[in-house]
Amino acid sequence: MIAPCWQILIAIGLDLLCGDPQWLPHPVRWIGRLALSSEVFLRRRLPPGAAGCLAVCWVLACSVGAVLLLLSLAARLHPLLADLVNIVIIYTTLAIRDLRAHALRVYAALADRDLPRARQAAAMLVGRDTEHLDESGVVRAAVESVAENTVDGVTAPLLFAFIGGAPGAIFYKAVNTLDSTYGYKNERYLRFGRCAARLDDLVNFLPARITALLVPPAAAVSGLDARGAWRIFRRDRKKHPSPNGGQIEAAVAGALRVRLGGENRYFGVPSQRPFLGDERESLQAGHILRVVRLLPAITLLATLVGVVLSHPA
Secondary structure, eight states: OOOHHHHHHHHHHHHHHHOOOTTSOOHHHHHHHHHHHHHHHHHTTSOHHHHHHHHHHHHHHHHHHHHHHHHHHHHHHOHHHHHHHHHHHHHHTOOHHHHHHHHHHHHHHHHTTOHHHHHHHHHTTOSSOOTTOOHHHHHHHHHHHHHHHHIIIIIHHHHHHHHHHHHHHHHHHHHHHHHHHHOOOSTTTTTTTHHHHHHHHHHHHHHHHHHHHHHHHHHHHTTSOHHHHHHHHHHHTTOSSSTTHHHHHHHHHHHHTOOEEEEEEETTEEEEEEEESOOSSOOOTHHHHHHHHHHHHHHHHHHHHHHHHHSOO
16 A cells, blocks of 8 residues: 555656656546537526536536546556556646647747747647747747746645545546636626636635645745745736736746737737836846746645645644
């Protein structure tokens, strides 16, 4: 038998070593396909709001149920096999290596003064339109995406894994995937996606705030502005239209001494975001390297928090 904490540490090590190979069947892709097929089926039979709620319940039940069934079958064969399955599933919910790699591709393109390639690399990180961004816009997109995805792809699945093992981590990723699939404020998803969006806000409430609180100590050990991270977090965290997104973005803006927010475009439609942070430094390619430097420290601190939460005194 492998202790639960060691299972999670091994999963982190696998992610740092292997990332997300394209050949590996990934649960998030299956969850996404299930979400889309459920939408098509339920929209034909129910009003949009009810169909969206039922789709969320169905996808969550199938996702968590499949993991529980797989773990049960593995345990019947051998307890160690169940531990290994638990490790692999938790590993697939993490994105530490891939998040770093995607951000560094944006930096490498900017370092080569290849703005079109940088825009294409940024498009792999963000949902906003990138084809007309200037260099500072590309940097802002990359920094904001790394900040947000530090919660979605690192700390939140880790914390849910500490609380509920692989089923807990898959539950979180299913909620996150449902929000990514349904949670758009457009005509198609305004009613259908409301349940998914609200559930994502609820599930991310604590992880987003815990992660933001980890930024100042992570900045301190990473050579960044810890005091600025704390000050801007306290001042600007509630300015963001998302109840959770502003927490980590404000803290990161303070740590990097930059201003985030402003106008984004989605499918050609402008969306104005409040500014977070003070423009003590102009956004430059080097700020991508700085935000990437926060990742290892935040991961380590989140792991320590997870150990404490899963083993209360």
